[in-house]
Amino acid sequence: MTHSADAYYVPHSSYLPIIASIALTVSVVGAACWFNGTASGPMTFYIGLAMVLAMLFGWFNTVVKENLCGLYNAQVDRSFRQGMMWFIFSEVMFFAAFFGALFYARVLSVPWLLGDATGLATHLFLWQDYNEYWPTNGPANAGGDFQTIGAWGIPALNTTLLLASGITLTLSHHALKAADNARTVWWLIATVALGSVFLGFQAYEYIHAYQDLNLTLASGVYGSTFFMLTGFHGFHVALGTAMLIVITIRAARRHFTPDNHFAFEGVAWYWHFVDVVWLGLFIFVYVL
Amino acid sequence: MSTATADHHGPARGLMRWVTTTNHKDIGSLYLLFALIMFLIGGAMAMVIRAELFQPGLQLVDPQFFNSMTTVHALLMIFGAVMPAFTGLANWLIPMQIGAPDMALPRLNNFSFWLLPFAFTMLLSTFFMNGGGPASGWTLYPPLSLQMDAGFPFMIFAIHLAGISSIMGSINVIVTILNMRAPGMTLMKMPLFVWTWLITAYLLIATMPVLAGAVTMLLTDKFAGTSFFSAAGGGDPVMYQHIFWFFGHPEVYILILPAFGIVSAILPTFARKPLFGYSSMVYATASIAFLSFIVWAHHMFTVGMPVVGELFFMYATMMIAVPTGVKVFNWISTMWRGSMTFETPMLFAVGFIIMFTIGGFSGLMLSIAPADFQYHDTYFVVAHFHYVLVTGAIYSIMAAVYYWLPKWTGHMYDERLGKLHFWISTISVNVLFFPQHFLGLAGMPRRIPDYSVQFADWNMISSLGGFVFGLSQLMFVWIIFKAIRGGRKATDQVWEGAQGLEWTLSSPPPYHSFNQPPTVR
Numbered sequence: 001m002t003h004s005a006d007a008y009y010v011p012h013s014s015y016l017p018i019i020a021s022i023a024l025t026v027s028v029v030g031a032a033c034w035f036n037g038t039a040s041g042p043m044t045f046y047i048g049l050a051m052v053l054a055m056l057f058g059w060f061n062t063v064v065k066e067n068l069c070g071l072y073n074a075q076v077d078r079s080f081r082q083g084m085m086w087f088i089f090s091e092v093m094f095f096a097a098f099f100g101a102l103f104y105a106r107v108l109s110v111p112w113l114l115g116d117a118t119g120l121a122t123h124l125f126l127w128q129d130y131n132e133y134w135p136t137n138g139p140a141n142a143g144g145d146f147q148t149i150g151a152w153g154i155p156a157l158n159t160t161l162l163l164a165s166g167i168t169l170t171l172s173h174h175a176l177k178a179a180d181n182a183r184t185v186w187w188l189i190a191t192v193a194l195g196s197v198f199l200g201f202q203a204y205e206y207i208h209a210y211q212d213l214n215l216t217l218a219s220g221v222y223g224s225t226f227f228m229l230t231g232f233h234g235f236h237v238a239l240g241t242a243m244l245i246v247i248t249i250r251a252a253r254r255h256f257t258p259d260n261h262f263a264f265e266g267v268a269w270y271w272h273f274v275d276v277v278w279l280g281l282f283i284f285v286y287v288l
Numbered sequence: 289m290s291t292a293t294a295d296h297h298g299p300a301r302g303l304m305r306w307v308t309t310t311n312h313k314d315i316g317s318l319y320l321l322f323a324l325i326m327f328l329i330g331g332a333m334a335m336v337i338r339a340e341l342f343q344p345g346l347q348l349v350d351p352q353f354f355n356s357m358t359t360v361h362a363l364l365m366i367f368g369a370v371m372p373a374f375t376g377l378a379n380w381l382i383p384m385q386i387g388a389p390d391m392a393l394p395r396l397n398n399f400s401f402w403l404l405p406f407a408f409t410m411l412l413s414t415f416f417m418n419g420g421g422p423a424s425g426w427t428l429y430p431p432l433s434l435q436m437d438a439g440f441p442f443m444i445f446a447i448h449l450a451g452i453s454s455i456m457g458s459i460n461v462i463v464t465i466l467n468m469r470a471p472g473m474t475l476m477k478m479p480l481f482v483w484t485w486l487i488t489a490y491l492l493i494a495t496m497p498v499l500a501g502a503v504t505m506l507l508t509d510k511f512a513g514t515s516f517f518s519a520a521g522g523g524d525p526v527m528y529q530h531i532f533w534f535f536g537h538p539e540v541y542i543l544i545l546p547a548f549g550i551v552s553a554i555l556p557t558f559a560r561k562p563l564f565g566y567s568s569m570v571y572a573t574a575s576i577a578f579l580s581f582i583v584w585a586h587h588m589f590t591v592g593m594p595v596v597g598e599l600f601f602m603y604a605t606m607m608i609a610v611p612t613g614v615k616v617f618n619w620i621s622t623m624w625r626g627s628m629t630f631e632t633p634m635l636f637a638v639g640f641i642i643m644f645t646i647g648g649f650s651g652l653m654l655s656i657a658p659a660d661f662q663y664h665d666t667y668f669v670v671a672h673f674h675y676v677l678v679t680g681a682i683y684s685i686m687a688a689v690y691y692w693l694p695k696w697t698g699h700m701y702d703e704r705l706g707k708l709h710f711w712i713s714t715i716s717v718n719v720l721f722f723p724q725h726f727l728g729l730a731g732m733p734r735r736i737p738d739y740s741v742q743f744a745d746w747n748m749i750s751s752l753g754g755f756v757f758g759l760s761q762l763m764f765v766w767i768i769f770k771a772i773r774g775g776r777k778a779t780d781q782v783w784e785g786a787q788g789l790e791w792t793l794s795s796p797p798p799y800h801s802f803n804q805p806p807t808v809r
Contacts, residue, residue, distance in 0.1 A: 007803065008468070010390045013300050013308035017399035024449060025406040032441035035511045059395075078467050079392040086459045090497045097501025097531055101516055104531075109524035138522030142515050218513030221522035228508065228516075 009071045016059045023051035060246070064263075068255065077262055084266040088273050091236070095277055098232065102225040102284060106134055110221070113139065137220025146223065147213040151286035154201050159282050161201070162237075162275050165194035169244075169268055172251075179258050181251065188248040191271070195241040202234045229281055236274045243267045299799055307402070310394035311799060312379045313696075318401050319376025320689075324765065326368030326408065327682075331758050333361040338720075338754035340737050341747050354737035355423035360411070362426035366543065367450045368408050370677065373685045374546040375400075375457050378485050380696065382461065384790035384797065385479045387470025387806045392463040400457040407449035414439025425735060427536065428503065430517040430528050434510045444507045451496045458489035458496075465489075470789070472808035476567065479788055483570050484549030487577045491538045491545075494581075499535040502528060526591050533584035541580045543677060545573060547644075547684030548615060551637045553788070554691050555619055558634035559626030560785040565618040572611035572618075579608045589660045598657045605655035609648070616645055631783075632706030636687030639714050640680060647675025650725065665735075668728025674721045679714075686713075686764065693771050694778035698796040701771040709767060712760040719753025 027048025034041030066072065072080075110133060115124065127139035135148050149155065172187030206227075209215040217227045247267050250256065256264055299305050299314065306318060336357050340348050349357070379397065383390055391397045415421040419437020422428065436443070465486045469478070478486075505528070508514040515521020517528045548569075556563045563569065585593060585601040593601075619641050628634070650672040654660055663669060694700050723746040728734075732743045739747065778795040789808070793801060 008389050010394055010800070011310050013305065013310055014395050014398065015308055017395055018307050018402050020399050021402040021406055024403065024452070025410070028445035028449065029410070029442070032445050035441040035507075036438050075467060079463050082463045082467055083393055083396075083459050086462055086493055087455075090455050090459075090493045093494050094497035094501055097498045097505075100498075100531055100534070101501075101505065101527060104527045105523060109527055110522055113519060113522065113524075136522045138515055138518070138520050140520035142518075142521035143513070216513075217508065218515075218521075220515045224505075224508070224514035224516050224521070224523065228505070228514070 006073065008073065009066070009076050011066070014062075016055065016062065019051070020055045020059070023048055023055045027052055064250070064255065077260075080262050080266070084269060088269060091273065092277075095229075095232065095280075098225065098229050099280065099284065102229065105221045105225065110134060110136060135222040137222055140220075142220040143216055143218035143223060144214055146215040146219045148215065148222070148226075149205060149209060149213065149286065151282070154205050155282055155286045158198050158201050159278065161194050161198045162278050165191045165198070166272055166275050168194060169271055173264065173268060176251070176256055176261060176264060177258050181254060184256070185248060185251050188244060188251055192241060192244045192248060195237055195244060195271075199234065199237055199241065202230070202237075226285060229285055233274070233277055233281055236277070240267070240271050240274050243270060308398070310390070310398055312383050312391045312394070312397065313797070313799070313801075315391075315397050315401050316376045316379030316381075317696075319372045319379060319404075322401070322404055323369045323373035323376060323685075324768075326364050326372070328761070328765070329412075330361050330364035330369055331761060333357045333364070334754065335758050337361065338751040338758075341739070342751040343748065344739050344741050344744050346738055349737070351737045352420060352423055355425075355735060356415070356421035358735050359422045359424060359426050360415075363411065363422070364408070365677070366426065366539070367447075367454075368404070370543050370681050370685070371454065372404060374485075374488070374543075374681075375454075375461075377481075377546065377550070377685070377688055377692075378457075378461050381692065381790060382464055382482055382485060383468070384793060384801050385482050385788055386465065386468060386473050387789050387802045387808065388464060388468035389800055389802055389805075391460050392468050393460050396456050397460050400453045400460065403449050403453040407446045407453065410442050410449070411446035414442050417442070427529075427532055428506065429532075430506060430509060430525050433506060434517075440510060441507065444503045447503050448500055451500045454492050454496045458492040461485055461489040462493070470802065470805040470808055476570070477808060479549070480552035480563065480566070480569055480573075481546065481549035484545040484552075484573050487573050488542050488545045491542050491577055491580065495535040495538040495542075498531060499539075502531040502535065505531075526588070529588050529591060530585065533587045534581075536587065537584040538577070538580040540676075541576055543681050544644075545576070547640065547681050548573065550684045550688045550691075551619060551640050554633050554637040554687055555622045556787065557691075557783050557785040558631060558637075559623045559628050561622055561626040562787075563618070564621035564624075565614070568614055569618055572614040575611040576608060579604060579611070583608065586655055586657075586660070589657045590664045602655055602657040606652065609652055612648055616641060616648075631690075632701070632703060632710055633687045633691035635707065635710040636683050636690065639710065640683045640687065643675055643679030643683070643714075643718075647672055647677075647680055650675065663728060665733055666728035667724040667732045667734055670734050671721050671724035671728060674724070678721070679717055689768065691783075692790075693768065694782045695790060695793075695795050695797065697772050697775075698778055698794075699771045699773075699775035700778050701767050701775065705763060705767050705770075709760060709763045712763070713757060716753045716756035716760060720750055720757050721753075723747075723750045723753075 025048070027045055030041055030043070030045030030048050032041075034045055113127075114131065114133065130139035135146075137143055137146060168187045168190040172184050172191065175183035175187060215226070216223055219226075244267060247264050250263065255261075299311065300308065306314060309315060309318075336349060337354070340346075340354055379391065382388070412421075417438040419439060421439060422433065422436055422443050424433035424436065434440070465478070465482055505514065505516040509517055515523040517523050517525045519525070552563055552569060583601055583605045585597060586605045589598055589601070623638075630638070650668070654663055654669065654672060690701060690706055727743050727746050727750070730743065732739055780793065780795050781791050782795060783791075789802075789806060790797070792806070
């Protein structure tokens with residue numbers, strides 16, 4: 001019996017999810033052993049990571065094939081779209097936790113540590129000499145003296161790069177809708193290039209921070225929030241770039257049509273989300 | 289692959305059916321079975337706690353192990369029992385109630401489930417590592433939680449995996465509800481169980497990532513030298529509590545909103561009257577969800593906050609009583625002058641209303657900031673949240689299992705045993721938890737293995753109630769097992785007053801429910 005065009009596609013039983021669960025478990029067990037200093041930790045982690053990547057490849061390969069077979073009707077397409085939107089919303093909330101930590105420290109807890117507002121001045125018993133507001137590595141000078149990265153050097157350049165990548169991606173989308181495959185691919189390649197240059201600058205900035213400025217993860221609450229926010233953002237840019245590379249290859253293979261290209265749009269939403277998070281970072285981590 | 293069909297493929301054979309399934313009913317059963325196992329393990333830990341507290345003095349276990357019992361009991365019951373049980377019910381019921389062929393993203397659905405056994409095996413494995421299991425309380429406040437030994441990263445990653453599972457499961461629920469409804473099933477015609485789960489799933493997607501962020505910061509504070517929660521480095525341990533409870537308070541409603549939906553399904557059936565105030569129920573649920581995001585600091589009144597903060601969180605918390613009161617009022621009005629019968633699901637539902645309301649009132653007492661300074665971290669709090677979670681959430685799950693078990697298995701459960709289970713549970717659970725109010729008001733702190741002799745009598749009574757309640761749950765397991773294996777055949781309708789699409793299907797329903805979407809008028 002062939003699949004009727006109207007019915008919602010419910011896939012057969014699949015080994016992919018259990019492989020995914022095992023792969024994720026192996027990688028986090030490896031990471032946990034690594035943290036504990038167990039010798040086999042790193043190796044286990046990398047094996048798990050390789051399994052995760054293989055699983056993702058297999059999973060998306062299956063989905064792409066099913067899509068090319070025409071198994072997905074408009075309703076399935078809507079499920080994917082809505083699923084992607086809610087996934088991005090969950091990512092927004094993940095970043096909200098770290099932005100929340102930054103705001104809490106800057107607006108409330110560091111001023112309290114300086115004796116502000118409470119009227120109790122409990123800080124005086126332990127750290128009466130503490131008087132630096134922000135950036136700070138705390139009264140214990142955690143990680144030693146450090147310098148910060150100015151906003152108007154590389155970070156401003158990176159902002160431009162990401163904003164430009166948003167434009168090139170939109171141009172690619174317009175080309176796709178106009179069924180101009182060559183321009184679609186070229187603008188995608190431009191987007192990947194901009195994302196990669198961003199990552200390169202970010203890596204350079206980290207090396208600079210660690211080697212020249214003594215700004216590290218251990219530099220008190222400033223270093224913690226700085227690296228946690230920019231680090232997770234950089235990780236998401238790397239992920240987004242990988243996704244862009246995948247859809248570039250798919251576009252080159254003419255997988256997308258002007259009215260059926262959810263994968264393209266999903267990746268584009270994700271990329272714009274990463275872009276918006278960066279704007280928040282640029283303002284609250286670098287400028288202010 | 290090329291001959292894949294949406295219809296006419298039955299279950300695969302053998303054990304691998306359960307590992308590779310993409311069917312919402314199979315996955316729902318897996319979730320429910322998993323929840324039951326976690327409920328029994330977590331319950332065994334509660335038995336250890338009550339045995340230790342049977343008399344003053346250190347009796348059976350050492351204090352560190354006692355603390356890890358309270359901690360892991362909570363983690364298992366919240367993340368391993370109640371949440372997966374609700375997700376299992378969602379899997380079984382939502383597609384049938386809205387007339388969908390399956391969940392929207394079936395493979396993702398399987399992934400969501402199978403992460404859980406790995407996550408909780410990892411969590412439980414910490415008991416066998418250097419330093420033992422987590423013993424800081426389930427809230428994992430630093431700096432105490434950071435003192436955990438080798439098990440620490442395993443516990444953190446277990447929470448991450450369970451969180452990923454919840455987020456994916458919730459995305460699936462939301463997309464199913466918004467995209468898979470049968471023609472004519474408008475939002476305001478959906479059964480309340482579907483509505484409450486829609487809002488619950490939203491809360492989960494909004495808050496589980498925040499928990500992930502919080503425990504990630506714990507991880508880096510321990511291993512990467514960050515100072516998020518260390519004042520010496522300019523951070524603040526109280527900051528963790530704020531971030532945690534920003535997740536933690538909506539989590540409380542994640543644990544109770546589906547229960548509201550279940551009770552709203554059962555009461556009309558056995559009162560033989562439509563639900564009173566359907567739309568106000570929907571709005572009340574949404575209001576509770578909204579308020580849940582702005583009340584978190586009532587868990588930390590004594591931590592040292594500006595008075596303005598205390599007042600804001602106190603009044604915001606009290607406001608939750610309004611939509612909750614609307615719900616209780618509607619339930620009672622549904623029963624008012626109904627032709628009531630009291631089969632087991634109805635008994636659990638009525639028990640829910642009475643005892644959940646007791647827990648709601650003690651919650652109102654706790655919301656009064658100045659009074660909370662007395663109640664905080666005492667057994668009064670323990671009594672409060674066990675009334676809302678055991679006689680609230682767990683009772684609703686039991687009501688749901690009795691209510692829908694004939695539909696799932698095609699067999700009626702043993703009504704006589706079901707009623708016995710209800711009465712033994714209800715008497716013992718009150719003997720177990722009601723005295724804890726007195727203990728707390730008299731000043732007994734929570735999370736201690738030993739206590740002053742003045743608390744001896746009520747602790748012994750509470751423990752006796754606990755042992756009976758714990759044992760009586762084995763009856764529940766037996767009744768379910770019996771109904772799965774056989775019993776009187778259930779009709780399609782099962783209950784004469786039952787309304788809704790799931791009752792139009794056979795009992796047990798076909799492997800794929802609605803290949804052709806029904807039309808809802």
